[in-house]
Structure formats: structure tokens, C-alpha cells
Amino acid sequence: MEQGVLQLTLTWDGRRIVAAAVASTRPAAARALRGLPLERALEVIPRLFGICRFAQEAAARLSVCAARAERSAVAATTLAAALAVALEAIGEHLWRLLLDWPPLCGQAARQSEFLRWRKQLLAVDDAAAA
Known part of the structure; x- marks a missing residue:
């Protein structure tokens, strides 16, 4: 299975994390879970x-x-x-x-x-x- 990349992006407002996003290039894993x-x-x-x-x-x-x-x-x-x-x-x-x-x-x-x-x-x- 192709390993791919998992990217986590956090948005910081200066005091705390206010948003999070995950982008995955693990197509086989994503298909298996979808x-x-x-x-x-x-x-x-x-x-x-x-x-x-x-x-x-x-x-x-x-x-x-x-x-x-x-x-x-x-x-x-x-x-x-x-x-x-x-x-x-x-x-x-x-x-x-x-x-x-x-x-x-x-x-x-x-x-x-x-x-x-x-x-x-x-x-x-x-x-x-x-």
C-alpha cells in the first residue's frame, strides 16, 4: 500500500489553536474508510x-x-x-x-x-x- 502523506494544519490566534485541518494523500486508506x-x-x-x-x-x-x-x-x-x-x-x-x-x-x-x-x-x- 502506498504510504502517502498526512498533513495537519493548525490555525493559531496568538493564544490558542482555533482551527485544524487534515489533508491526506493516502488514497488506499481513505478509500478503505470512506x-x-x-x-x-x-x-x-x-x-x-x-x-x-x-x-x-x-x-x-x-x-x-x-x-x-x-x-x-x-x-x-x-x-x-x-x-x-x-x-x-x-x-x-x-x-x-x-x-x-x-x-x-x-x-x-x-x-x-x-x-x-x-x-x-x-x-x-x-x-x-x-
Whole structure:
């Protein structure tokens, strides 16, 4: 899928933001979302791109809350989203450090160590969801 560009323009009156506009050149993503009910679009967004699924979802949900000026929803969404995004980022870094980098340095990938860490990250996520 073509990545395209997402451009955010803010209008500042000297004290605060008074307007915001978003322009996207992500035609495939736009086509996939066009006409969908909001809840369905929020389900689809994390699946559109292959990386950072939780970050994509968090950004979409927080954008909706911000657009609706739902401050309490932003606060509630932020904590859960922050944990999901942090766990996702840790997992991605561990992937690179333990699986991708060792072969680049002439060493074997550390798959069993990565899998142990992955299991621990999933346990943290499960505990937070409970």
C-alpha cells in the first residue's frame, strides 16, 4: 500500500489553536474508510498498516475524542493506549535488538530470548486487561 502523506494544519490566534485541518494523500486508506460508520472505521484502522497497530488505533481513538472535545474520554483512553503503545514499542525494539541486529554483527539471532521477553510482555498486557 502506498504510504502517502498526512498533513495537519493548525490555525493559531496568538493564544490558542482555533482551527485544524487534515489533508491526506493516502488514497488506499481513505478509500478503505470512506462511508464506514465511526466504530467500524476504528476497528479497521489498526489493520490498514503492518506496523504499530496499537499506536495507529490509539491515534485514531484519541483523534475522535479530541474532535468531539471529549476530555474525560481522552483521559480514559490515554492510560490504556499508553500502555498498549509502550508494550508494542518495547516488543518492536526487542525484535530488532535480539533478532535483526545479531546477524548483522555476525552472531546468531537470539530467538529463544526474544520469545521469553515476548511472553512477559503479553503477560503484562493480559494483567492490565483483567
